[in-house]
Amino acid sequence: MSEPPKLLVNKPKKSQLKKVEQPCSTPSSASTATAWRLLQFRRRYKFLWPVLLAVNFSVGAYLFMRTKKKDVEIDEEKKDVSTSSIACQPREPILEDQQRELFKWLLEEKRKMKPIDAFEKKCIDEEKAILKQFIRSQSIPTLR
Incomplete structure (x- = not known):
């Protein structure tokens, strides 16, 4: 039978990684290899996740504020048009x-x-x- 996967405290050496990456016919070793690759990926790019979250948040805030600003400008234009039309063109009473x-x-x-x-x-x-x-x-x- 195969051994259960061991949790490693330190980064394994390349020679140890080659042993894990060798294709085997048993499904348990394939799942451990996949889990090990995922763990490697997380460790290698752990600095990238906070950067991605910060960039995503800032882009979302920018887009939100940009659309909010356009709405305010449109409302101000409507108010200007409505006040100018009332001041310049008083309507005649309907018979x-x-x-x-x-x-x-x-x-x-x-x-x-x-x-x-x-x-x-x-x-x-x-x-x-x-x-x-x-x-x-x-x-x-x-x-x-």
Whole structure:
């Protein structure tokens, strides 16, 4: 029978490694050789793992901050455009007849909607009641 693998404290010599790497027909010696190669790989490149983790973390942080910065710039541009359009182009008020036509169109669209549950049906009915009040009223309130 074969001996179980021994844990080595020091690095083995090349002559000892050649003995382990020789192909054998038994599966246990193949698994020990594979385990030994893995252990060698870990020992040889143990300085590399912290470096890889640090680089990975820094690249991730850079990408995260870069996308965050673009989002902030886009929001600022939208605010600038919206404030400039309000200051330069005040909108003209919509005539009452046009508002009534719009309310009628909204009421027709609300009637076409099919509610999923009782709560949604209640909300749609309330909105339709408000639209009907606006359509029937003699003067429509303006928003300023």
